[in-house]
Amino acid sequence: MGGYGDVRMIDENGLRMDGRKPGDVRPITIETGVVPVADGSCRMVWGTNEAIVAVYGPMEAHPRKIQRQDRAVIDVAYNMAPFSTTDRIRPGFNRRSREISKVTKDALESVVLLELYPRSKIRVSIEIVSAEAGTRCVGLTAASVALADAGIPMTDLIVSVASGKVNDVVVCDLNKEEDNYGEADLPMGVLPNSGELVFLQMDGNLSPEEFKQAWDYNVDAAMEVHKLMVKALKGGDN
Amino acid sequence: MSAPTVPNLLRAHLSDLALNDARLDGRSKFEGRELKLETGILPRAEGSAKVTMGDTIVLAGVKFQLMTPYSDRPNQGGLMCSCEVRPLAGRHWEAGPPSPESIELGRVVDRGIRESGCIDVDDLCIIPGEKAWQVILDLHAISDDGNLFDAFALAGIAALRSAIIPAERFEVGEDMPLKVSKKPIMCSYHKVGGRFVYDASYKEELGGDERIHITLGDDDHVHSLQKGLKGIFTADEFAEIMEHAKVRCAELRKIVD
Numbered sequence: 001m002g003g004y005g006d007v008r009m010i011d012e013n014g015l016r017m018d019g020r021k022p023g024d025v026r027p028i029t030i031e032t033g034v035v036p037v038a039d040g041s042c043r044m045v046w047g048t049n050e051a052i053v054a055v056y057g058p059m060e061a062h063p064r065k066i067q068r069q070d071r072a073v074i075d076v077a078y079n080m081a082p083f084s085t086t087d088r089i090r091p092g093f094n095r096r097s098r099e100i101s102k103v104t105k106d107a108l109e110s111v112v113l114l115e116l117y118p119r120s121k122i123r124v125s126i127e128i129v130s131a132e133a134g135t136r137c138v139g140l141t142a143a144s145v146a147l148a149d150a151g152i153p154m155t156d157l158i159v160s161v162a163s164g165k166v167n168d169v170v171v172c173d174l175n176k177e178e179d180n181y182g183e184a185d186l187p188m189g190v191l192p193n194s195g196e197l198v199f200l201q202m203d204g205n206l207s208p209e210e211f212k213q214a215w216d217y218n219v220d221a222a223m224e225v226h227k228l229m230v231k232a233l234k235g236g237d238n
Numbered sequence: 239m240s241a242p243t244v245p246n247l248l249r250a251h252l253s254d255l256a257l258n259d260a261r262l263d264g265r266s267k268f269e270g271r272e273l274k275l276e277t278g279i280l281p282r283a284e285g286s287a288k289v290t291m292g293d294t295i296v297l298a299g300v301k302f303q304l305m306t307p308y309s310d311r312p313n314q315g316g317l318m319c320s321c322e323v324r325p326l327a328g329r330h331w332e333a334g335p336p337s338p339e340s341i342e343l344g345r346v347v348d349r350g351i352r353e354s355g356c357i358d359v360d361d362l363c364i365i366p367g368e369k370a371w372q373v374i375l376d377l378h379a380i381s382d383d384g385n386l387f388d389a390f391a392l393a394g395i396a397a398l399r400s401a402i403i404p405a406e407r408f409e410v411g412e413d414m415p416l417k418v419s420k421k422p423i424m425c426s427y428h429k430v431g432g433r434f435v436y437d438a439s440y441k442e443e444l445g446g447d448e449r450i451h452i453t454l455g456d457d458d459h460v461h462s463l464q465k466g467l468k469g470i471f472t473a474d475e476f477a478e479i480m481e482h483a484k485v486r487c488a489e490l491r492k493i494v495d
Contacts, residue, residue, distance in 0.1 A: 036383065037329075037440070038326075038328075048281050054325075056329045077325050081299065082376040091320065092335075125326035127324060127326045129297060130281050
């Protein structure tokens, strides 16, 4: 959070720099079957974010120490391509990517019917090839579409959206400038059919009222994005 | 790459096919897969390209950094070519430090581009001894159905040729296109069923033996060669694939802008 309060991100009409109203999400396109050698895959373009996700499995879990006798494990690898940001990212070990991989795995394991595949592993690879802001949300949302594309049984899709605060105004789905100068960020993973949550992070500074607004924006946006996900999975245009 | 258990049945099948000069997907031995090249597809990269060859898909992105020239070459910038095949690209690729296979991929592509002299490193110097551009070409596999080498090399040269040096962002002058004077092109051959085939699929790689990579420049000059994997080949075999490479590289050069 930059917290540069003097940069104006909301105009006199209450519109954001890219013309959106506070509760609007950026334009989204979703495509499945984009990695032909994978069992399931998804390409999601969300603003200037682009995530490509491939799912392999269920397959034999190795090394054997990761096997669980009563269920499958999900192995998530989130990675940002070196050319995905303005300044090149050096490939290799990275604490941020490790954490995002872990929370993404925790979310996905909450919806996949793991007990159907004891001792096996499902591999989910998330590559961010273009980053704007909110890549973890795009990665998690695209991963749930890719799992569905692979035909893996789940209780629900996951829609992940973040809201935050710029110039003391709560806004949904922060873009890059808003993220840089923003004062808070609340990413959530919503199950659209039940309204339950499987992913939650937050950093920054929100009053109880602002927090409630951010939460509501996320849930409303999730319902909108969910329609696009279903359409993509059923082979419709979007 | 984890060593997949090579099914002996696949090897035997490929040998049977070779007797009739046939391949798994019906191609003739020197026939390539359908190929598509797109450039300018990555919004955050200064140059980019995507190559689709059958079910093999790769991306290449160019980024620029400022560097201090090496003391023995104060008038030169740098070129770096880096390749990382992430687990996204296939079930046989695993997470972790770069495997020897992906390092070989990056280095062979790097040599072809570097040795062709298509990028004049003297041109990359801004202030001798103080400031120069480092050009970084990152190769990223999306889907590996064999012959990542040729896909990377083609995407790499196309991405470089589309690159704009972001001088304004670094406050060292005006943005300008990166000068890339030549078009080095790689052709790869894999020994499958006892004879070399061009543009092997993943199954052919799996049930095949050694491979040979040839990079040719604009005037058929040879810029890089690499023999990979276990296997023996004759001078006559090499002469035959070299003849094909000259023809194929000329064809591919036409689709690169």
